[in-house]
Amino acid sequence: FAEPAGFDIECGYLTVPENRSDIENGRTVRLHVAIFHSDNPDKAADPVIYLEGGPGGDALETVPLIFASRFAPFAVDRDFIMIDQRGTGYSEPSLACPEMIDLRDDTIEMELTDEEALAFSLEALDECRARLAREGVDFSAYNSAENAADVNDLRLALGYDEWNLFGISYGTRLAQTIMRDYPEGLRGVILDSAYPLEVNLFTDTPANVDRALNTLFAGCAADEACAAAYPDLETVFWDTVALLETEAAPIQVFDLQNGETFDTFFDGDGLIGIVFQGLYSNEIIPVLPQLIYEASAGEFALVETLLSAFMLNSEYISLGMQFAVQCNEEAVFTEPGSPAAAAAAYPELENFFAGLTNLSEVTLDVCQDWGVDEAPAIENEAISSSVPTLVMAGEYDPITPPAWGEQVAANLDNSVFFLYPGV
Template sequence: MPKISRLLWFFLFTLLLLLALLWFLQTSQQPSASLQNGARLQWTQCWFERSWSLGKTTQCAYFYPSHAVEQPEHQRVRLPVVVMAQKKMLQANNGQLQKDPGPVLFLAGGPGSATALEQDNIETWWMLMDAYQWSSRLVLFDQRGTGMSLPELRCPSLRAAIRSWLNKPWSLEAETRQWYQAYQLCHSQLQTAGIQLEQYTTRKSTEDVRDLMALLDSQQWNLYSVSYGTRLALDIMRKYPGRIRSVILDSVYPPEKDSLQTLAFVIHNAFDNLFKGCAENQNCQQAYPQLEAHFYELLKRFAKQPPELLLYQGEEKEPLKLAVSAHRLLDMVFYALYSREWIEMLPYTLEAVWQGDLEALQALADVYYWMLMDESFSYATNLSVECHDQNKKLTKQDILAAAQAYPRLMPIIEQGLKWDPCRFWRSGKVAKDFHWPVESNIPTLILNGFYDPVTPAVWGEALARKLKNSYRFQFPDMGHAVISNSECGIQVAYDFIRNPHRKPDPACLETLEAPNFVTEYEDC
């Protein structure tokens, strides 16, 4: 017994020692690093509780871009950085351990979306890292004007204004004018605060990534980008290809695509794919043979007399009245196409509403309201980036000519031109090479969802022809952001990261089918 007791105490002492060492490694801070241009990385205690799993470490830092030292303290740009690392190594098909592929740097979308680095989200990143089976490091950061970055590009008056007008059955022109005026007020508030909007652009973020990679001192990087993040990744590929080992472009937004010029096509493509998808599905076609016609009848009906819904935003709050005008219904369905689950539900929902069941529209309205009021999204950052990236060489006639093929959507384009906030939202001049199509030999994985409403799959198809060392996969059942919504997308990404010079195994795609459209209430 004494020997067993001594062994037990020795074991417990060793375990405590290991835990203490692990705690020391996780809480100890590295010295700050800086570059000659003034950019620096300051390591700090994490602002969230970290995972205590063996073999995993999480470190936090603040990144100060090169120009930050020249700005007053309240205007100084500071970006939060999280580095997640695990010792698990990738395995080849023969079970042998492979060489560390280098860190993965995530580029969030939007523009204006946060990377979600708060306490409630950090464990989700660990779960995703385990699912991706990426070894070494996953580097996360909030881009300028998003999430926890400073200064905050937020205008509380903007969301308050949106909430105040949702109960009004305004026409498209009236509501577009309200957006314009709300943006004017936001712009004035930011100017009063001394915010330099020309510091919030794609090219500035490209320079941030260049400096961040240098400060973290890894020779080869893998970029994982989604939505707008793909535009940023493509600009990095163009400007600083030397450090890039591989690139994942999930839901492609190429720099040569102007948001206003392509708007009519994007909207038309989104709805056309939905109607074609239903028509080509036997069950959907039989259940909803006039889906497209009924939808456009609904738009006419709601334009004349918008129905009202009540949105309940918590037990203690008064319900919010929402007037569902035609353009708001269009937005609701457009937003729903982001999600695979909603894609399957849309034909059923629209047909039920056409038959007079407004309760079927309730969940769709909730999604619409959440998208408008999402606090993790910065409208100001979105405008600064988009107005900067806008192709100033395009004339009003160019934009109208591009929209003429879609006469139903011409009113949206005309109002967009009439009330374009980029007239006053000045965020600097775009570089001459920015709108040029990117050509590169860097190994690149391109992923698209067939039903993606906002970054059409044809954009990824066109890009693949210019990136000579690329592999493109289209997912027949998906909307926007493939990897975060598809196990097959995760498998393809893992296979690519493991060996970017070989085409990923497409076996899982062969098992995917078109959406299983709901045709009966019991299937919901």
């Protein structure tokens, strides 16, 4: 990866068993690790290790994009460690699914029905799964318990008595697993956008997305300038979704890596999707009312810019790792039919969720083919811990709502919960 200036960076690999319950099979994984050494002569002895979200997010590939703004402050007085979790980024084997990127590039200029788009996605996912299976990947070994053991093995290999965890989104679930299984190596924990072990992502997400959208609409209505510029934002949004579902709009998007331009189509579910994605970013949230109003007027320049950026982001995720983890830890605790019923409670979102392969009823069908084992009940139970923990949440978070952060904090003996308004 492109190294940020001003840091003494040490990179290497840690080799661990792929499946600690079947070590005799001899398969291993190599975890890519980078240590950003602080130049402070009085730096603390306990470093911070970052746990990426996803699951399946590539940590080190994103260093050139976000390190300076997000992580550099940690290195003022501590070493900062980043790891590509098993199956992700530069770690080996990679569970990335280039088949999905190829599908996107092959079909982006086609005007597909929802059914056709879903069928193509499922076919590409199955091609990825089949390829990884031929390569010998044991999908049951790509889970948070093994992931947590990897992190603890890294601590021991580097010789730290204690360190601090900093997890975001799925990284907070991983951090909680480490708090449960390896508390002896922890000085402190930061959970940013907490994901409790005991919740169900598949059945809770429709309500979480609806809450975030309503928070956006209410936030604009409560702000004098926003309300004046974009009145009745909620009605305009849903009217535009309905209009674009009736007739998709032709737009252009750009490959930010090679400059190639694609002619494609933008429908109502696309508008829901881009606002959903935008709610992850405090830089994008302030422009969402403008985006909605411009789309209602048939103007899509801002949509095109954001979609192009989101296309780039989609290349920093290992979907095979994501499905292995979620099939291991969510699907096995999910009653068939319950994700569809949860989405049906929000009729305006139901079609949007029906087209998602990773957050819907469809996911349960996909997981039938991934060959995962039944997870221990403990993987669906809240943790308790006395490790000092800061739990943070953003008001507009569309996937890990503030209530989840409060829920996690309430189960910890030594925690502080902080809500960031407006982000």
